Amino acid sequence: MIDHITIEVSDLDKSKLFYEKAFAPLGNRLSFGKQGVFWAFDVGNGCLFEIQRTGEKQQLTHLHVAFRVKSRAEVDAFYRAALEAGGADNGAPGARPDYAENYYACFVLDPDGYNIEAMINEAAKA
Structure with missing residues (x-):
């Protein structure tokens, strides 16, 4: 979503x-x-x-889209897959406490240079 x-x-x-x-x-x-x-x-x-x-x-661009995922592992997997597909790093997976307490995200630039984010804003599961 x-x-x-x-x-x-x-x-x-x-x-x-x-x-x-x-x-x-x-x-x-x-x-x-x-x-x-x-x-x-x-x-x-x-x-x-x-x-x-x-x-x-x-780190945003003229257009930025953030996809909500189900886990931090999915953020990490998206980041790796996007880089392998030719995307460029624009922010490695990690906590973003300046956004919200439980915000965890990564940012990649797609082939046209748009900033694409995968994120979750939930406490890490034990």
Whole structure:
């Protein structure tokens, strides 16, 4: 399942207002964000649609897709398989406590340079 998609926008304030109004009839609302950096909208089923300021210094690209997986082992396996398939490393598997306490993810660049993430946001199972 897709956990979140992030797109880069040229005018964050204008885009925030646009999506707030466009999503309102669908029942989708602003969930969280950081003024001047990014905004995340809850689009249902635990999925987020995010907008990010152009040029924000992160490992993201113009388009970012994160796939929610079932285990940390699946994050690790995705990373290895993506690199073997010709992807480029953009962040090895590991904890990302700056995202959330139990966030574990990896990032790879696909053949077109888009940032693809496999992630899980659950406590590690013993």
